[in-house]
Amino acid sequence: xxxxxxxxxxxxxxxxxxxxxxxxxxxxxxxxxxxxxxxxxxxxxxxxxxxxxxxxxxxxxxxxxxxxxxxxxxxxxxxxxxxxxxxxxxxxxxxxxxxxxxxxxxxxxxxxxxxxxxxxxxxxxxxxxxxxxxxxxxxxxxxxxxxxxxxxxxxxxxxxxxxxxxxxxxxxxxxxxxxxxxxxxxxxxxxxxxxxxxxxxxxxxxxxxxxxxxxxxxxxxxxxxxxxxxxxxxxxxxxxxxxxxxxxxxxxxxxxxxxxxxxxxxxxxxxxxxxxxxxxxxxxxxxxxxxxxxxxxxxxxxxxxxxxxxxxxxxxxxxxxxxxxxxxxxxxxxxxxxxxxxxxxxxxxxxxxxxxxxxxxxxxxxxxxxxxxxxxxxxxxxxxxxxxxxxxxxxxxxxxxxxxxxxxxxxxxxxxxxxxxxxxxxxxxxxxxxxxxxxxx
Numbered sequence: 001x002x003x004x005x006x007x008x009x010x011x012x013x014x015x016x017x018x019x020x021x022x023x024x025x026x027x028x029x030x031x032x033x034x035x036x037x038x039x040x041x042x043x044x045x046x047x048x049x050x051x052x053x054x055x056x057x058x059x060x061x062x063x064x065x066x067x068x069x070x071x072x073x074x075x076x077x078x079x080x081x082x083x084x085x086x087x088x089x090x091x092x093x094x095x096x097x098x099x100x101x102x103x104x105x106x107x108x109x110x111x112x113x114x115x116x117x118x119x120x121x122x123x124x125x126x127x128x129x130x131x132x133x134x135x136x137x138x139x140x141x142x143x144x145x146x147x148x149x150x151x152x153x154x155x156x157x158x159x160x161x162x163x164x165x166x167x168x169x170x171x172x173x174x175x176x177x178x179x180x181x182x183x184x185x186x187x188x189x190x191x192x193x194x195x196x197x198x199x200x201x202x203x204x205x206x207x208x209x210x211x212x213x214x215x216x217x218x219x220x221x222x223x224x225x226x227x228x229x230x231x232x233x234x235x236x237x238x239x240x241x242x243x244x245x246x247x248x249x250x251x252x253x254x255x256x257x258x259x260x261x262x263x264x265x266x267x268x269x270x271x272x273x274x275x276x277x278x279x280x281x282x283x284x285x286x287x288x289x290x291x292x293x294x295x296x297x298x299x300x301x302x303x304x305x306x307x308x309x310x311x312x313x314x315x316x317x318x319x320x321x322x323x324x325x326x327x328x329x330x331x332x333x334x335x336x337x338x339x340x341x342x343x344x345x346x347x348x349x350x351x352x353x354x355x356x357x358x359x360x361x362x363x364x365x366x367x368x369x370x371x372x373x374x375x376x377x378x379x380x381x382x383x384x385x386x387x388x389x390x391x392x393x394x395x396x397x398x399x400x401x402x403x404x405x406x407x408x409x410x411x412x413x414x415x416x417x418x419x420x421x422x423x424x425x426x427x428x429x430x431x432x433x434x435x436x437x438x439x440x441x
Contacts, residue, residue: 011067018073019155033135041144041154048148060333060365061275061304066247069217071189075101077182087211092426094174101182102190103159118171123160123193137195141225142253149249153223157193167199174205174424183216194224198232207237207427210248217245224252228260235423241269251277258284265421267431268295268303279308282316293322294418296438297330304333311344323418324355325411326362333365338379340372351381356388356414408439
């Protein structure tokens with residue numbers, strides 16, 4: 001069923017009107033290069049419109065439910081540290097940066113790394129204090145020409161984070177971005193925009209987490225652009241644990257230079273509709289990318305993971321492992337693409353997606369893709385979807401382990417291939433606890 005013409009255009013017109021209202025308050029900034037990009041992106045969003053299942057990239061993921069909702073773009077909030085206390089991760093230390101309804105909140109955040117290790121500004125601050133940096137990098141990597149939600153974010157983004165790691169520097173403390181949507185009084189939508197620049201031979205750990213506080217619906221449309229220069233190294237984690245009324249569409253775009261190393265894990269625990277786009281361009285020789293993913297939809301939740309690894313230069317390596325545990329009437333989607341360009345000889349690229357379906361009502365759609373235009377490469381991809389191993393379950397029960405406990409242990413072991421890859425210990429321990437709780441329900 002397609003959304004009504006009225007509801008489709010009502011939400012779209014609301015977003016277009018938000019851009020026009022903001023533009024009227026800009027005065028001289030309307031002529032800036034940044035705003036010209038925003039205007040171009042808005043026109044592109046207007047032309048593209050929201051995707052439907054007729055779009056090949058959205059074949060299994062209908063956004064009809066999102067279009068039937070009404071959202072408020074007002075970012076005001078009265079959240080305090082006491083309100084946020086139940087969402088804290090125990091023993092987590094580092095640069096903790098809070099965004100509420102897409103806006104940076106300095107009074108809730110704490111920065112502990114020295115300025116000579118890392119420079120951290122909100123996106124709104126960077127627009128004013130370093131416009132040249134924003135003009136150089138904003139929207140240069142994430143493609144808003146073909147992706148309606150990236151175009152929408154590019155047009156409406158007003159805050160987020162800008163991180164610069166100088167060359168030959170190791171950021172000793174992790175950078176934790178906590179995006180909280182406050183829906184206690186109304187439905188909220190936000191468009192966070194993040195830019196991360198890691199200099200030559202520099203190293204950083206970063207995590208994004210998404211939570212919702214309140215009973216209302218939320219729509220978070222986030223874009224993160226990451227640039228790794230020569231010999232740079234980055235660990236990147238993304239954790240979603242929102243509510244049953246949360247709509248989340250996220251795009252992470254990574255550009256890697258020679259000898260750079262990108263290591264990521266994406267964990268989706270909860271949300272009504274979640275779409276994760278992870279796009280990596282290996283634009284240098286000896287560049288390496290590792291991608292891990294875990295998703296656990298239940299109820300009527302929908303989780304869609306789209307990955308793209310573009311091997312643009314020779315002698316690069318990528319390895320990808322995504323795992324899903326699906327229950328009730330949930331739906332999962334995995335679409336993994338690997339491109340090997342004509343000049344990308346000596347490429348090694350591996351991709352695997354494994355899923356456990358726990359009920360007859362759950363559905364998993366997988367589409368691994370390889371497009372290879374070079375002849376001296378090693379590439380493979382594979383996907384499996386099945387039920388729990390009956391023999392393993394029988395063996396554990398024969399050793400006196402109750403059925404429910406044996407089931408939980410097997411599923412927990414299945415998830416460990418991904419969770420064990422998270423190197424920030426407090427986050428890993430927190431996720432292991434939450435996963436165990438979800439499996440025992």
